Amino acid sequence: xxxxxxxxxxxxxxxxxxxxxxxxxxxxxxxxxxxxxxxxxxxxxxxxxxxxxxxxxxxxxxxxxxxxxxxxxxxxxxxxxxxxxxxxxxxxxxxxxxxxxxxxxxxxxxxxxxxxxxxxxxxxxxxxxxxxxxxxxxxxxxxxxxxxxxxxxxxxxxxxxxxxxxxxxxxxxxxxxxxxxxxxxxxxxxxxxxxxxxxxxxxxxxxxxxxxxxxxxxxxxxxxxxxxxxxxxxxxxxxxxxxxxxxxxxxxxxxxxxxxxxxxxxxxxxxxxxxxxxxxxxxxxxxxxxxxxxxxxxxxxxxxxxxxxxxxxxxxxxxxxxxxxxxxxxxxxxxxxxxxxxxxx
Amino acid sequence: xxxxxxxxxxxxxxxxxxxxxxxxxxxxxxxxxxxxxxxxxxxxxxxxxxxxxxxxxxxxxxxxxxxxxxxxxxxxxxxxxxxxxxxxxxxxxxxxxxxxxxxxxxxxxxxxxxxxxxxxxxxxxxxxxxxxxxxxxxxxxxxxxxxxxxxxxxxxxxxxxxxxxxxxxxxxxxxxxxxxxxxxxxxxxxxxxxxxxxxxxxxxxxxxxxxxxxxxxxxxxxxxxxxxxxxxxxxxxxxxxxxxxxxxxxxxxxxxxxxxxxxxxxxxxxxxxxxxx
Numbered sequence: 001x002x003x004x005x006x007x008x009x010x011x012x013x014x015x016x017x018x019x020x021x022x023x024x025x026x027x028x029x030x031x032x033x034x035x036x037x038x039x040x041x042x043x044x045x046x047x048x049x050x051x052x053x054x055x056x057x058x059x060x061x062x063x064x065x066x067x068x069x070x071x072x073x074x075x076x077x078x079x080x081x082x083x084x085x086x087x088x089x090x091x092x093x094x095x096x097x098x099x100x101x102x103x104x105x106x107x108x109x110x111x112x113x114x115x116x117x118x119x120x121x122x123x124x125x126x127x128x129x130x131x132x133x134x135x136x137x138x139x140x141x142x143x144x145x146x147x148x149x150x151x152x153x154x155x156x157x158x159x160x161x162x163x164x165x166x167x168x169x170x171x172x173x174x175x176x177x178x179x180x181x182x183x184x185x186x187x188x189x190x191x192x193x194x195x196x197x198x199x200x201x202x203x204x205x206x207x208x209x210x211x212x213x214x215x216x217x218x219x220x221x222x223x224x225x226x227x228x229x230x231x232x233x234x235x236x237x238x239x240x241x242x243x244x245x246x247x248x249x250x251x252x253x254x255x256x257x258x259x260x261x262x263x264x265x266x267x268x269x270x271x272x273x274x275x276x277x278x279x280x281x282x283x284x285x286x287x288x289x290x291x292x293x294x295x296x297x298x299x300x301x302x303x304x305x306x307x308x309x310x311x312x313x314x315x316x317x318x319x320x321x322x323x324x325x326x327x328x329x330x331x332x333x334x335x336x337x338x339x340x341x342x343x344x345x
Numbered sequence: 346x347x348x349x350x351x352x353x354x355x356x357x358x359x360x361x362x363x364x365x366x367x368x369x370x371x372x373x374x375x376x377x378x379x380x381x382x383x384x385x386x387x388x389x390x391x392x393x394x395x396x397x398x399x400x401x402x403x404x405x406x407x408x409x410x411x412x413x414x415x416x417x418x419x420x421x422x423x424x425x426x427x428x429x430x431x432x433x434x435x436x437x438x439x440x441x442x443x444x445x446x447x448x449x450x451x452x453x454x455x456x457x458x459x460x461x462x463x464x465x466x467x468x469x470x471x472x473x474x475x476x477x478x479x480x481x482x483x484x485x486x487x488x489x490x491x492x493x494x495x496x497x498x499x500x501x502x503x504x505x506x507x508x509x510x511x512x513x514x515x516x517x518x519x520x521x522x523x524x525x526x527x528x529x530x531x532x533x534x535x536x537x538x539x540x541x542x543x544x545x546x547x548x549x550x551x552x553x554x555x556x557x558x559x560x561x562x563x564x565x566x567x568x569x570x571x572x573x574x575x576x577x578x579x580x581x582x583x584x585x586x587x588x589x590x591x592x593x594x595x596x597x598x599x600x601x602x603x604x605x606x607x608x609x610x611x612x613x614x615x616x617x618x619x620x621x622x
Contacts, residue, residue, distance in 0.1 A: 068447060086349040091449035102440035106371050118363040119448035121356045 017080035019044050019171045019203030020065060025074035027060050034060040036226040037074065042203055044170070047194070049217035050207040051315070057226040058207035059099075062175050065205070066096055079170040092120060095164030095202065099176040101156055105149040109140060109159050112148060113166055120167035134162035137199065138192055154185035158192060165200055172196075174206035178213060190216050211311040220311070222318050229318045234311065241309040241317045244286030246293060249278035249303040256297035263296035278303070352451070360454040361461065364445075368432065368462025372469075382470050386421040390414065390477060393539075405579035410481040412583045414474075415566040416538030418493060419500060422471030423533060423558065426501040427525050429463030430508030433618075434518050446618075456509060456615045460607075463505035468497045484572050492568025500561035503603045506610040513618040536562045543584050554589055557606040560599040563587050567596065 020042035027035040035057040042048040050058045063069035065078055067087035076083045079093035103112050110131065117127045135141045138158040148156060157177065164172055174193070178186040194216065197204050206217070214220050215234050222230040222237075230237060250256040257267050257279055268280040283289045286306035294301045315321075372379070394410035401409040436442035445455050472494055478485045508525065515521045533539065535549075536558035545553065553559050567585050575583075586593040594602075 066447060081349075082347055086347050088350045088449045091447065092350065096447055098440070098443060100440050102444040104367070104371075104436075104441045104444075105439065106374055107367065111367075111370065115363055115367060116444070116448075118359050119445065119450050121353070121359075121449065 016044070017077075018042060019046065019079060020048070020205060021075075021077045022061075022065070023075045025061070025064060025076050026072050027057075027064060027069065028072045033226050035064070035071075038223075038226075038228055039074075040221055040228060040231060042171070042205055045197060045201055045203055046219065047197060047204045047217045048206070049214040049220045050205070050223055051209070051211070051214040051220050051311070052207075052223035053209055053321075056223045058209075058223055059175055060226075061223070062173055062205070062207055065090075066094060066173055067091060092167065093170045095167070095169035095172045097157075097160050097164050097172070097174045097177050099179055101160065103148045103156055103160060103163075106147065108145050108147055109135070109151075110144045112159065113163055116163050116166055122167050130166055130168070134166050137165070137196055138162040152185075154181055154188065157181060157185070157189055161189070161192060161196070165196060165202065168200065169202055171203045171205055174204065176207055176209070178208070178210065186213070211315065214311055222315060224319045230314070237311070237314045238309045241313045243282045243284050244289075244309070245307045246281045246283055246286050246289065247278055247303075247305040247307070248281065248293065248297065248301055250297055251300040251302065253279055256299045256301075259298045260293065260296050263292075265293065265296065350449070357451060357454040360448075360450045361458040364455055364458025365462040365465065368429070368459065368466060371432065372462075372466045379470070382421065382425055383473060385424065386417045386471075386474055387477065389420060389539075390417045390474075390481065394481065404582040405576035407573070407575055407579035407583055411483055411573065412541070413539060414478065414481050414483050415493070415569040416536075416562065418471050418474045418497065419536070419538045419558070419562045419565055420471075420533060421474050422467045422497045422501050423504050423529065423538075425470040426463055426467035426504035427508045427529055429466055429505055430459070430512040431518065431521055432463070433459065433509065433512040434515060434521050437516070438518065452615050452618050456513075456611060456618060460502060460505045460509055460611060460614075463508065464498060464501040467501035467505065468494065471497045471501070483569060486572040489569055489572045492571070493565060496561065496565035496568055499600060499603050499607075500558070500565065503557065503561060503607040503610075506607040506614065510610040510614040510617070513614045532556055532558045535559065537566075537587075538562045541583050542587070554587070557603060559587055560594070560602040563594075564596050564599055 018041045020040075022038055022040050024037045024039055025035060026033065026037050038057075038061060040048075050061065052058050060069060064071045065076055065083060067083050067090050070084060078090045081089040081093060083090050104115070107115070113131050113134070114127065117130065122130060132141070135144050138161060140155065140159055140162065143151070143155065148159065151159065161172075161174075161177075172193075177193075178189060181189065190213070193204060196202070206213075208214055217234065219231065219233050220237060221228045230240070232240070248256065260267050260279070260281060266282045268282060281289075281293060283293070286308060290304055290306065294304070390410065390413065394413055398409045401412075433442065436445070446452070472490075475485065475490065475493060478489075483489075507528075511524055511528075512521055515524070535553045535556040537553060538558070542550070542553050542559070563585060570580075570585055587599065588594075
């Protein structure tokens with residue numbers, strides 16, 4: 001992890017300061033350590049993911065960065081502003097999208113945006129043009145005069161993202177932004193977010209417990225029990241887990257295993273196990289090695305499967321657990337959304 | 346030591362105006378609420394007036410309906426004002442309160458906007474009752490209309506401030522309704538809106554003087570009575586003015602009492618709304 005010092009205040013608010021700088025940030029609730037001396041940095045325009053199971057400290061960290069919760073210890077700066085000493089400046093520099101919807105459904109999309117523009121001090125003459133632009137970015141221009149109560153979940157979420165970008169923030173915070181959205185809407189939302197990062201130039205900091213979603217990030221911090229256990233690019237994280245794995249089923253596993261070992265391959269399981277388990281070979285480039293493996297085995301190869309490490313393996317590697325074991329809360333939030341939706345009728 | 350963005354009064358003013366405007370927009374879109382809020386005071390005026398009228402009788406050409414008319418206007422204002430703060434709980438329920446609380450504005454601006462919005466709505470709702478003035482033979486002059494609007498606004502602001510404070514401490518809609526009902530009827534009954542505060546037992550007099558609404562209803566009734574022909578004997582029967590320790594308070598003092606009440610509860614509401622942890 002990078003060494004950083006938060007002493008240099010001369011650059012505060014400038015374009016080249018990191019979007020987020022965090023040094024030894026902690027939050028205790030009584031004896032519970034929700035976040036433990038977390039340190040990281042997010043570059044301007046970077047897409048940064050906080051990946052971890054529910055209760056790992058993701059939301060608490062986001063709340064501290066957004067000045068909604070006071071840190072117990074440590075320092076944090078957002079867009080160059082100190083979260084405890086310059087909360088108003090921080091709030092002006094960030095866009096927020098929460099896990100739960102925060103739109104006024106009895107107002108139109110445009111009215112929601114105008115309200116936001118005033119609260120975030122967007123100069124009067126810029127309100128109109130910004131409104132047009134963000135609505136266009138999320139493709140809601142034709143629905144701008146409709147009440148938000150007529151929107152689908154995905155549209156409402158896109159409107160919230162548009163709203164969060166209205167005041168041209170330097171950092172966009174998304175707390176579990178796709179909870180309760182269907183897969184199609186989720187990927188649509190990510191397309192929007194990534195395009196907005198490119199066009200609006202804001203850094204994106206998001207939390208998630210979906211592995212596939214973390215892949216959208218330039219860098220991922222894996223957080224578990226309040227501490228960061230790994231921080232790197234998705235590719236580098238996968239590389240730390242190790243090589244690809246090739247599963248082979250052959251007519252004669254014992255012979256194949258012996259021949260493969262002789263050819264210098266790392267065979268992890270021999271044919272002594274029940275036959276259908278086959279052989280497991282660890283190799284740097286799994287797909288590229290298939291030909292050589294089949295040739296070296298020298299017996300009939302019935303089936304080949306190549307497994308490249310994914311973020312599930314990374315998470316398992318660093319925490320010793322599968323993230324899905326803890327993800328039960330996600331379903332719970334979905335249920336809550338349904339409950340809220342049905343109350344509205 | 347880095348300094349935060351300075352407080353910009355024009356930005357805060359824009360926020361107050363925007364929050365106010367939103368309350369009005371939402372009010373205009375809830376047409377059913379406008380209608381139901383209107384029906385209740387009409388019932389009081391027409392049914393209670395007709396029912397109690399013969400019992401009370403007429404003194405010097407003034408009857409119960411004319412006496413109770415300003416009280417019914419007050420009732421419309423108070424009911425709407427106290428319950429307007431329920432919007433804070435709806436906002437909490439639907440998450441919009443969060444959008445407001447995380448914005449780089451002061452809670453004071455948010456609370457002032459909410460209170461101003463609720464007060465405007467309640468004043469409109471109460472003043473609509475003026476259309477019924479001819480029905481109960483109450484003469485309307487420009488003075489009456491302005492007086493009613495002014496006193497209603499003051500009353501509405503105070504009651505909205507109170508409601509906002511209660512709402513800022515509540516998490517659930519149900520508890521808010523219960524608490525508001527608990528306060529509203531005693532406050533209305535003790536305010537002199539529905540019966541004269543003249544010949545009452547001592548303990549009841551003391552209670553009526555403790556009710557802040559008493560000081561808001563009286564200016565309203567004075568404004569209406571000022572334009573009517575009220576002979577001395579009628580004024581004896583249906584007195585105006587609030588006497589405290591033998592001193593009849595001038596309107597200015599009554600207004601000051603209500604303003605102080607509003608200020609106290611606005612301050613409390615600002616302090617308790619969405620305190621960060």
